[in-house]
Amino acid sequence: MEIKCPKCQSNAKKNGFVFGLQRYKCKECGYQFTKEQPHGKERKDKGAAIALCSLGVSQNQAAKILGVTPTSIARWIDNIPRELSFELTPKANVQKIEETNLRTYIRQLYIENKENFLMVKNDYASGYEVNILIKNRAPSAEQNHKLTVCAFGDSILQGVVHDAQNNKYQLLKENFIAISGKKLNVAWKNYAKHGALISDGEKEFLKHLNSVNESDYIFFSFGGNDCNFNWDAIAQNPNAHHLPFTPLDVFHQKYVSLIRRVQDKGKTPILFSLPPVHPQMFFDTNCRYRNSANILKFMRGDINTIYQWHSMYNMEIFKIANETSVPIIDITTFFLNRVDYKDFLCDDGVHPNAKGHLLIASAVKDFYEKYYL
Numbered sequence: 438m439e440i441k442c443p444k445c446q447s448n449a450k451k452n453g454f455v456f457g458l459q460r461y462k463c464k465e466c467g468y469q470f471t472k473e474q475p476h477g478k479e480r481k482d483k484g485a486a487i488a489l490c491s492l493g494v495s496q497n498q499a500a501k502i503l504g505v506t507p508t509s510i511a512r513w514i515d516n517i518p519r520e521l522s523f524e525l526t527p528k529a530n531v532q533k534i535e536e537t538n539l540r541t542y543i544r545q546l547y548i549e550n551k552e553n554f555l556m557v558k559n560d561y562a563s564g565y566e567v568n569i570l571i572k573n574r575a576p577s578a579e580q581n582h583k584l585t586v587c588a589f590g591d592s593i594l595q596g597v598v599h600d601a602q603n604n605k606y607q608l609l610k611e612n613f614i615a616i617s618g619k620k621l622n623v624a625w626k627n628y629a630k631h632g633a634l635i636s637d638g639e640k641e642f643l644k645h646l647n648s649v650n651e652s653d654y655i656f657f658s659f660g661g662n663d664c665n666f667n668w669d670a671i672a673q674n675p676n677a678h679h680l681p682f683t684p685l686d687v688f689h690q691k692y693v694s695l696i697r698r699v700q701d702k703g704k705t706p707i708l709f710s711l712p713p714v715h716p717q718m719f720f721d722t723n724c725r726y727r728n729s730a731n732i733l734k735f736m737r738g739d740i741n742t743i744y745q746w747h748s749m750y751n752m753e754i755f756k757i758a759n760e761t762s763v764p765i766i767d768i769t770t771f772f773l774n775r776v777d778y779k780d781f782l783c784d785d786g787v788h789p790n791a792k793g794h795l796l797i798a799s800a801v802k803d804f805y806e807k808y809y810l
Contacts, residue, residue, distance in 0.1 A: 444468045486510050502807070583624040587648050588614070589638045590658030593712065594629035598790055599722075599783035606631065606788075613789075613797035620798070621805050626652060634683050635659045635691045642695060655699045658709035661787065663688045664750035672727040675735040681746070689753055696761045707804075708758050708765040711751040712772050712793065715779045716743040718786030768800045 440449045442463035452462035452469060462469050486499050486509075496510040503510075588594055596612025599605075614625050626648045628641050638659050642649065649655060663683035671679050683691070699706040720740045724732055736742040751769060758765040772778040772793070779786070781793035789797060 442466065442468055443470055486513050583622050584654070585624045585626065585652045586654050586656055587626045587645065587652035588629055588656040588658070589633075589641050589645075590629040590656070590709070591633040591662050592629070592631040593661060593788060594656070594658040594709065595627065595631060596629075596794070597631055597788060598794075599785045599788050601784040609791060609794060611791065611794065613794040613801060616794065616798040617801045617805075620802060629658065632662055633659070634663050635688055635695070636683065639691060639695055642698065649699070649702065649704065652704065655704050655706045656709065657692075657695065657706060659692065660688065660711050660750045660754055661747075664747055668723050668727060668732060671735045672731045675731040679735065685750065685753060688750065689757060692754075692757050693761060696757070696763060700761070700763075706761075706763050708754060708763060710754055710765055710767050710769045711747065712768055712782070712787075712789050712797070713751075713778055714744055714747040715782055715786035716740045718779060718782065718784060719743050720786075722785040764804070766800055766804045768797050771796050771800045 440461050441447070442449050442461075442465065445463060445466045445468070447463055447465035449461040449463045449470075452460045460469060486503055486505075496507045500507040500510050592606070594614070596609050596614055597606050598609045598612075600607050614627055617623055618625050626645075628645055628648075630637065630641070633641070638657065664681050664685075666679055666681055670677070696706045696708075717740060720729075720732070720743065733740070755765060772781055772789075775781060775796075781789055781796055783790045783793075
């Protein structure tokens with residue numbers, strides 16, 4: 438395909454690279470340029486803004502959701518083209534409608550389908566067409582109907598904390614699941630287990646398919662145990678080749694596979710990032726009854742290796758979310774934004790304490806309000 442010059446519309450030829458982008462040079466006028474996307478937002482974003490505002494969402498809220506300024510939202514709404522048409526898919530049949538006043542028409546559709554939510558899809562069939570789906574809306578906290586969430590994960594999602602005085606793990610009554618359930622009117626089906634790996638999550642998922650089918654959303658929280666090591670084996674022989682419980686490539690493959698299974702069922706998976714580990718507290722806990730010199734030897738004399746390894750798996754979770762196009766609740770940032778995040782962790786340096794669970798509950802609430810208002 439011939440590349441056209443943006444100035445004179447003549448054919449252009451390749452002319453090296455600049456900042457990693459292919460550079461072109463016009464054969465006629467000599468103008469040099471890179472092939473970039475047009476300035477401004479895509480039509481799908483403008484269509485989403487129109488739909489949101491038509492359903493009663495304020496222009497400020499719509500701007501926050503779409504990552505633009507309220508001025509842009511106002512301009513898009515004022516410049517709705519008269520020829521704009523869109524496809525409505527209310528369950529099975531498709532109906533194309535020419536509309537001169539899209540806002541009025543969408544508002545009328547909403548009035549007729551109050552129990553549902555109009556959502557603009559992220560694609561266009563052709564020209565000015567906007568695909569709109571009618572699907573169940575995530576209920577607000579004030580509604581009587583509870584949003585049902587099925588959760589799979591490890592001890593953090595389970596709500597486990599470490600009791601330093603008695604040196605044992607126990608379930609925190611007011612964990613973030615319990616707090617979120619009350620504040621957001623969410624009914625949790627929590628199948629998280631202490632020590633669970635991603636492979637355990639696969640088994641639990643298959644055991645609870647009925648719950649998955651009956652739930653509105655599926656939450657996953659894995660990685661904290663997958664990146665961990667057999668510290669008893671390391672303390673005995675630090676020079677041996679030790680792998681984490683789930684190697685990173687296997688973790689990636691299994692997590693993506695699990696997400697795809699959920700998506701194949703027509704459900705929306707939502708991931709949790711990991712709370713940051715505190716290396717010194719983690720090291721002290723692990724070495725309490727083990728050979729600390731050998732464990733430190735395995736770490737090449739630097740306990741920050743713990744944080745680096747843990748962060749690598751956390752980064753992989755964000756990559757997985759991006760690859761599979763699923764939302765992620767970033768609890769990592771909520772911890773790292775604190776002056777000293779260790780105050781929100783148990784003495785083991787891994788599990789959030791009561792204050793930490795309040796922090797995660799805030800992250801869940803922030804996510805809920807951002808996506809479901």
